[in-house]
Amino acid sequence: MPPDPRTRGQDEPAAHDRRWPALAVCLAAGFMTLLDVSIVNVAVPSIRTGLDASQSGLQWVLSGYALMCGLLLVPAGRLGDVRSRRAVFLTGLALFTAMSALAGAAQSEGWLVAARLVQGVAGGILVPQVSGFIQQMFRGSERGRAFGLLGATIGVSTAVGPLLGGLLIEAFGTQEGWRWVFYVNLPIGLAALPLAHRLLPGPEPRQGGRGRSDLDPVGVVLLGTGTAVLLLPFMEQEEWHGPQKWLLIPLALLVLAGFTAWERHYARERDPLVDLRLFRQRSYGLGVLLSLLYFAGFTAVFFILTLYLQNGLHYSALQAGLSIVPFALGSVATAAVGGRIVGRFGRPLVATGLATVVVGLLATALAVHLDTGRSAGLATAAPLLLAGLGSGLVVAPNQTLTLSEVPVARAGSAGGVLQTAQRIGSAAGIAAVGSVFFNGVGTVRPDWAGGFQVGLLSATALAALALGVALTDIGRGTGEAEPAGTPVPQEGAGVGQG
Structure with missing residues (x-):
């Protein structure tokens, strides 16, 4: 009733x-x-x-x-x-x-x-x-x-x-x-x-459209297979030796290309798993790319920092955890503020955060260059705090801007694509930056501080690429936040807006 x-x-x-x-x-x-x-x-x-x-x-x-x-x-x-x-x-x-x-x-x-x-x-x-x-x-x-x-x-x-x-x-x-x-x-x-x-709302009524809503089982299988094949060589890098594993990457790209073709075909009659028209919106397409690059950089920092502190400086797990706290505290301090003001400043706020992260990571590399002893964890505290302050202005504001034009009826799948990009970025970044780190450390006379510095510079380069994406977005438009909930233009099968 x-x-x-x-x-x-x-x-x-x-x-x-x-x-x-x-x-x-x-x-x-x-x-x-x-x-x-x-x-x-x-x-x-x-x-x-x-x-x-x-x-x-x-x-x-x-x-x-x-x-x-x-x-x-x-x-x-x-x-x-x-x-x-x-x-x-x-x-x-x-x-x-x-x-x-x-x-x-x-x-x-x-x-x-x-x-x-x-x-x-x-x-x-x-x-x-x-x-x-x-x-x-x-x-x-x-x-x-x-x-x-x-x-x-x-x-x-x-x-x-x-x-x-x-x-x-x-x-x-x-x-x-x-x-x-x-x-x-x-x-x-x-x-x-x-x-x-008790508290969570029930489903909102969907508006009618020509497309019929279902779970697109073929799309689910293609996307799942492509994602798994893409992630596997990165996640098994330490256990799966030899270059053969990297042949999975072109195979994954081929499967994902098939997924894209299927979604275009499926959208003619039904509601697809992923509405590819979302990527025509600058806020969404560039936001997903920025998120992939940024997560590739900043998650790799924690990976190599923990290895450096525990293996190189013989920190305990608790001591290594304490060394990461400044970055996390900085991120917590600015994340909520960034969410409040992103509607006023838009993409320039994200660019400012990324620039701050780049400066903080470069300062961290300098701190380790100047102090390679047991006090390195203390020497990196201030620059990691600065990088964390910048990170808080990146993750949440970018998510707000990326999803700003997504209809509510697409909120879950669109957010899932964004989060999948983050995980692919994290896996690829840890593999790539970790490889640079281990090559820098060497095997005969391990140079843990040197390996950490070159690894950190690689992670910083990925953050700088994300900054380039943000600046591109600003250069192509105002870079301001779009009105929340603006629907994707309707072509072919309709996408109901909740």
């Missing part, structure tokens, strides 16, 4: 009052999925000791989660768009919580790897719903504020993960401490489930 028009005015304030608590539930779930990336990294030695795990198994504990998450982002985002975003969110949250319990209780390497793979599936289901709910619940400047809080959540999870992991392992011992790295998700998930059911 449709709602009584006489009560509509009474319902709207209640829905309005629930938006920010609902956002808090979304951010808690997003925090949990992001925490499981950074916190598990520091638990690897404990897992090796506790389960007598092989190097290959440990690699799959880390990369398997990221791979499965990356494969599900776009299909799960589309599922939320077409069906019920709340139902998909609750399913992902319940599955993630259950898999955290199973991972913590693992009695063998195979058990843990299987639990992590399914946990990655659950993370891939959850993550695109968060950006989809932000698109659905907020408009205009409030949407920027919501994405700013999401950016701050990313920064907090980056800072808390290594510290919390180190503290848990110290508290519960090397043999069993790794289990609590997974158990820490249980209270978050169990508290969020009833709140999500």
Whole structure:
């Protein structure tokens, strides 16, 4: 039965009052999925000791989660768009919580790897719903504020993960401490489930269009296959020796070209998995490219910094985690502010953040050049703080601008494409920058400081390329934020706007 028009005015304030608590539930779930990336990294030695795990198994504990998450982002985002975003969110949250319990209780390497793979599936289901709910619940400047809080959540999870992991392992011992790295998700998930059911909005009615909405199963298979084949050689670089693995990249590009052709064909009669017309919007196409390049650079920084501090300077996991905190704190400090002011300054704000990141990373390389001793972690604190302050003006504002013209009915799948680009960038960046780092270190007389410097300069170059994309966007137009929710021009099959 449709709602009584006489009560509509009474319902709207209640829905309005629930938006920010609902956002808090979304951010808690997003925090949990992001925490499981950074916190598990520091638990690897404990897992090796506790389960007598092989190097290959440990690699799959880390990369398997990221791979499965990356494969599900776009299909799960589309599922939320077409069906019920709340139902998909609750399913992902319940599955993630259950898999955290199973991972913590693992009695063998195979058990843990299987639990992590399914946990990655659950993370891939959850993550695109968060950006989809932000698109659905907020408009205009409030949407920027919501994405700013999401950016701050990313920064907090980056800072808390290594510290919390180190503290848990110290508290519960090397043999069993790794289990609590997974158990820490249980209270978050169990508290969020009833709140999500109560606070999150149901599906919005879709407007009619000539295209019929379904999940585009052929598109799902093609995109998943292309993404998996593209990510695999980067994620297995340490375990899969020899150049043959790089032959998968042209194969992946061929599969993705087939996906593009299929989506163009499919859009003539039905609603495709990815509406390729989104890329005609400058804000979306350049925003996805900028995000790919930036994540390739800045995630690689944490990878090589941890290796340098732990292997080169013999820092403990907790000490290495503390050294990363300045970047994370800087990002948290500016992310929420960036979300509030992005509507006023647009893409120039992102360019300013990127320029600050470049300066901060160059200063970090200089600090390591001047101080190669045990105090290097302290010497890099100030420049990493500066880079973090810049990063907070990049991630959330860019996400706001990139999705500003996306219809609400496409929010999940469009956000999934953006997040998939981030993961591809992260995997490729870690592989490329890591290779430069290890070549710089050498094998006969390892030069950890020299390797870190050349690796860091490579990561800085990727951030500079992202800055070039931002400047291109500014040069081709005003670079200001577009009105939130502006629909994609309709050609052929219609795309309903929620």
